[in-house]
Amino acid sequence: MLTLLAAGVALALTAAGAQDSPVPGSRFVCTALPPEAARSGCPLPAMPMQGGALSPEEELRAAVLQLRETVVQQKETLGAQREAIRELTGKLARCEGLAGGKARGTAATGKDTMGDLPRDPGHVVEQLSRSLQTLKDRLESLELQLRTNVSNAGLPSDFREVLQRRLGELERQLLRKVAELEDEKSLLHNETSAHRQKTESTLNALLQRVAELERGNSAFKSPDAFKVSLPLRTNYLYGKIKKTLPELYAFTICLWLRSSASPGIGTPFSYAVPGQANEIVLIEWGNNPIELLINDKVAQLPLFVSDGKWHHICITWTTRDGMWEAFQDGEKLGTGENLAPWHPIKPGGVLILGQEQDTVGGRFDATQAFVGELSQFNIWDRVLRPQEIVNIANCSTNMPGNIVPWVDNNVDVFGGASKWPVETCEERLLDL
Numbered sequence: 241m242l243t244l245l246a247a248g249v250a251l252a253l254t255a256a257g258a259q260d261s262p263v264p265g266s267r268f269v270c271t272a273l274p275p276e277a278a279r280s281g282c283p284l285p286a287m288p289m290q291g292g293a294l295s296p297e298e299e300l301r302a303a304v305l306q307l308r309e310t311v312v313q314q315k316e317t318l319g320a321q322r323e324a325i326r327e328l329t330g331k332l333a334r335c336e337g338l339a340g341g342k343a344r345g346t347a348a349t350g351k352d353t354m355g356d357l358p359r360d361p362g363h364v365v366e367q368l369s370r371s372l373q374t375l376k377d378r379l380e381s382l383e384l385q386l387r388t389n390v391s392n393a394g395l396p397s398d399f400r401e402v403l404q405r406r407l408g409e410l411e412r413q414l415l416r417k418v419a420e421l422e423d424e425k426s427l428l429h430n431e432t433s434a435h436r437q438k439t440e441s442t443l444n445a446l447l448q449r450v451a452e453l454e455r456g457n458s459a460f461k462s463p464d465a466f467k468v469s470l471p472l473r474t475n476y477l478y479g480k481i482k483k484t485l486p487e488l489y490a491f492t493i494c495l496w497l498r499s500s501a502s503p504g505i506g507t508p509f510s511y512a513v514p515g516q517a518n519e520i521v522l523i524e525w526g527n528n529p530i531e532l533l534i535n536d537k538v539a540q541l542p543l544f545v546s547d548g549k550w551h552h553i554c555i556t557w558t559t560r561d562g563m564w565e566a567f568q569d570g571e572k573l574g575t576g577e578n579l580a581p582w583h584p585i586k587p588g589g590v591l592i593l594g595q596e597q598d599t600v601g602g603r604f605d606a607t608q609a610f611v612g613e614l615s616q617f618n619i620w621d622r623v624l625r626p627q628e629i630v631n632i633a634n635c636s637t638n639m640p641g642n643i644v645p646w647v648d649n650n651v652d653v654f655g656g657a658s659k660w661p662v663e664t665c666e667e668r669l670l671d672l
């Protein structure tokens with residue numbers, strides 16, 4: 241087959257040197273070519289060399305590329321030779337006519353140039369066509385085999401299993417991460433809700449406090465701003481302090497009071513212990529001045545509070561020499577000594593608001609009852625400094641008693657006495 245191709249190419253090249261239309265009287269020399277010349281006239285295309293071993297897939301691709309190049313080259317050669325073959329057909333016929341004898345003027349040793357070629361030119365074309373078709377079939381077979389190998393054997397079974405396991409692991413990790421994010425979202429929602437509720441509660445408390453300040457004109461208010469009202473002079477209206485006193489060697493008692501009763505305001509408070517009903521008593525009875533009784537000993541105080549206005553009263557006492565002081569509205573109006581000196585206040589007694597006790601917690605006398613309102617009744621176990629008393633009286637500080645503080649759950653009322661919201665400290669000051 242290659243010999244035929246070489247012969248055809250040689251003939252084409254020989255014909256290419258001749259004119260397309262033969263000149264009348266021209267002569268052709270037919271000389272046979274040796275097989276070596278035929279083989280050298282149609283060299284095969286060189287195979288590409290690549291370094292290193294090639295995989296079967298790469299070898300298939302290289303073979304396909306080589307076959308494609310061969311087919312293209314043969315198509316080009318066939319296209320170029322068809323015209324030459326038609327010309328050669330006429331020339332071969334003329335050469336065959338001269339094969340029986342010597343043409344005039346030719347040498348006796350002339351050569352038959354077509355001795356190695358087939359006698360029928362159509363046979364050459366048929367062989368070339370069959371070769372070309374065979375190459376095309378092989379090319380298509382190789383391409384089909386390559387596609388089949390790539391689709392079926394491109395991924396080894398082991399590699400596919402590893403890839404599937406890896407994909408499954410990634411999917412499980414993704415699902416776990418989504419579940420963790422959902423849990424975090426739920427926790428964050430719960431924390432946000434709790435924080436929001438706490439914030440709303442705090443804001444509501446602040447708004448309530450602001451509203452209270454606005455209603456009170458930004459005035460100072462005690463944490464337990466209430467008063468005990470004793471409107472009638474009877475022997476059954478009173479308030480009781482639930483907390484009792486310890487043994488005291490000094491004290492300060494302060495309170496706000498308002499009364500317009502006459503004669504005398506009565507008994508704002510009294511403390512009785514077993515064996516002594518007048519352990520501590522503050523009383524204004526009849527036309528007598530206000531008196532302080534300690535262990536049934538009496539000191540008259542220069543206080544004047546029966547004008548129907550609010551007044552702040554403070555009384556201090558110490559067992560040392562029986563020293564006492566009396567303050568009204570922050571001002572010290574009187575002081576003295578020798579009031580039950582060296583007598584400690586006994587513990588375990590009963591503290592009553594609005595009544596004087598003849599026995600511990602009872603036997604009240606209506607003529608000695610307090611008529612009016614009481615608030616901020618506090619007791620300390622020491623003598624307060626004058627400046628501290630002034631600060632309490634002018635509403636610049638809130639200082640609950642360390643022995644008896646004025647708190648709502650520490651005061652009970654009986655007999656028609658009642659608790660009411662009290663005026664602000666500044667309003668009581670304006671009442672002075």
